Amino acid sequence: MALTRWVLLLRGVNVGGHGRLPMAELRAALVESGARNPRTLIQSGNAVFDHEETAAGPLAERVCAAVAARAGFAPAAMALEVGTLAAILDALPPGWPREETHVWVTAAPPPAPRLERLAALAAPGEAWRLEGRWLALHAPAGVGRSKFAPGAEAALGVPATARKASVLARLLDLAREG
Incomplete structure (x- = not known):
């Protein structure tokens, strides 16, 4: 199975005391959504990972659901293939x-x-x-x-x-x- 490399940008995470989400929790949520090799950058909901999903919309929905299950809120998520970024x-x-x-x-x-x-x-x-x-x-x-x-x-x-x-x-x- 081929994997796509994705960049994920979450909206409103760890900004002004709202949307608290430790990056370890984000990485765990990504793994739960099927991501492989998740890595995060700074504390504002930036991640890179591989996934078998090939469409940005469904991937973002899966990640939001996994974050909501762990953190109790579902931030908006924008997924970009590496080539798009x-x-x-x-x-x-x-x-x-x-x-x-x-x-x-x-x-x-x-x-x-x-x-x-x-x-x-x-x-x-x-x-x-x-x-x-x-x-x-x-x-x-x-x-x-x-x-x-x-x-x-x-x-x-x-x-x-x-x-x-x-x-x-x-x-x-x-x-x-x-």
Whole structure:
């Protein structure tokens, strides 16, 4: 049986005292959902693993159910094949440093994103790009005071989770390690 290498991004895990999920519990939930060789990165619900499931949606549902059984809550989960994550990172404009760039990932491409709202949220000096199931923001001044960051998901119209591009690059490296 062939296995697919997946990157998993959970939304709202270990943020602001909510959604507490130790990474050892996440790894155990992944194993219970059929994952092999699960590895996690930092404490915010990032994982890499192999699985026989070949579709992102059903895989995310299985993982959410396993996390809910262990932790008592089911965070939104975005599953990406390693090649998809590599393509996202490769598509980022070359002048956008990864430490200054945040990427929102959705489960599916937003059917009706409010592009005018995204444009209105961007501050001077910020630039954004929406492609398929990801949205990137280059925020040289950071996202702490950005109006774009808290409004992005509503403008997309679908659940999303965001990570710094540098964290996504570290996940990709972890996935490629074997």
